Amino acid sequence: MRHIVVVILVAFLAGFTSCNSSESSDSTENKENNLFISGTIKGANGQKAYLEAVSQNGVISVADGVIENEQFDLQTNIPGLGIYQLRIGEQPDNALIITAKKGDKIKISGDISNIAFGAKISGVEWGNQYGKYMELVAGFSKSQNELMALQGQLSQEELVKKYLELKKPMDEYAREQINKNPASAFNIVLSNSLMPATGFVDYPKENVETLRKMADSYEKNHADSPITQTLIQQVTQIESGYNEYEIMKTGKKPAPDILMESPEGKEIKLSSLKGKVVLIDFWASWCGPCRKENPNVVKLYNKYKNKGFTIYSVSLDTDQASWVNAIEQDGLIWPNHVSDLMGWKSFVIKLYGFSAIPHTVLVGKDGNIIDVGLRGDALEKRLAEILK
Structure with missing residues (x-):
């Protein structure tokens, strides 16, 4: 579980640290030290402590030193506010995240057996935040492991709902702390909890407001840091x-038109279905979750096809035989099946702005988008509201 937590905290850093990694890799020779990190790590005597910048191109060493008598002392020069990984020894699990700015004197104490979770940090304003947040991350990681074990037993919608419930304490803590002190260096880590991990369905507006407050404060207080930009x-x-999602939900945004061919070579235009409620279903024969969702889509088609509802299925297949076979095997009996057989190179990806399938877009009788990302029970509930 320790490894999973390190991944959670480090994986998202590439977007931030790639901007300042080139600066971190500059030689610090002949530059006055302006960052001081020291501490005591029980059980780590004789190992090395590494301060590293994490980037999309890998890990860049900033400073290192041998731990003697369980003590270490690292000093280096940084260009401004940055985010780093302090790794103890050669095991990638034994790491913690450090947010630092010029002049910081950070003190760390802990045990090598639980350094990622149990480290105590002092000397900076966010020391107590680190401890509390790591408690929440640890609990979330444990629960997430248990949730992963339920895959196959719960629907995708149920899994997402439980995931958001498990994540809620982290989100609430992050919002509270960022709003209290939007300029804090540790907000770089806290803000990860507020990113839209599952799209904008059920995404809280207060997350957007909190992130904007933080960005404005960083622009004012940390203007010299690439992280700010x-x-x-x-x-x-x-x-x-x-x-954009909120506009779609109002039913005032027209669905971008699609013109593709059916398996028989017939051109079918999305706009030709205007006057009906249309579910645009982006899927593929090779997509396991798509195939698993298909029985529900078939059920809803049969239930509402006589009430002005139809489906416009857009396949991201590249092999026509696989596409046609999947249509037959899954009993997708509606007539509107199209594809350009371009897979992820299809123009519809950018046109509708999605990065994963299955992806659905619900279009009203007037041709305007009224919802996105609905599946399972959520889709059935929405159709029941519209097609009474």
């Missing part, structure tokens, strides 16, 4: 995506 870009993208 990356954060601003990310928050702007999230705001744009959230606002």
Whole structure:
């Protein structure tokens, strides 16, 4: 479980640290030290302590030193606010995240057997936050392992719902702490909890507001850090995506038209179905979750086809035989099956802005989008509201 937690905390850092990794890799020779990290690590005598920047291109060493009498002392020069990994010894699990700015004197104490969870941090304003947040991360990781074991027993919608429930304490703590002190260096870590991990369905508006508050504060207080510019870009993208989703839900955004061929070579235009409620279902024969969802889609088609409902299935297959066989095997009896057999190179990916399938878009009788990302019980409930 320790390894999973390290991955959780480190994996998302690439987006931030790739911007400042080149600066971190610059030689610090002849530069005055402005970051000081020291401490006591029980059980680590004789091992090395490594301060590293994590980037998309790998790990870049910033400073290192041997732990003697369980004590270590690292000093280096940093260009400004940054995020780093302090690794003890050669095991990647034995690591913790450090957010640091010029002049910080950070003290760390802990035991090598539980350094990621149990480290105590002092000397910086976010020391207590680190301990509390790691408790929440540890609990979330344990519960997430248990949730993964339920795959196959629960529907995708049930899994997502439980995932969001498990994640809720982390989200609430992150929002509370960021709103209290939006300029805090540790917010780089806390903000990870507020990113839209499962799209914008059920994504809280207060997350957007908190992230914007943090970005504005960073722009004012940490303008010299590349992390700030990356954060601003990310928050702007999230705001744009959230606002786009909200517009879609109002039913005022027209569904971009699609013109593709059926397996028989007949051109079928999405707009030709105007006047009906249309479920655009992006899927593929090779997509396990798509195939698992198909019986539910068939059930809903049969239930509502006489009430002005139809389905426009867009396949991301590249092999026509596989596509046709899946249609027959899963009993997808509606007539509107199309594909350009371009897979993930299809123009519809950018046109509808999705990165995973199955993905659904619900279009009203007027041709405007009224919801996205619905499956299972959520889709059936929405159709029941519309097609009374």
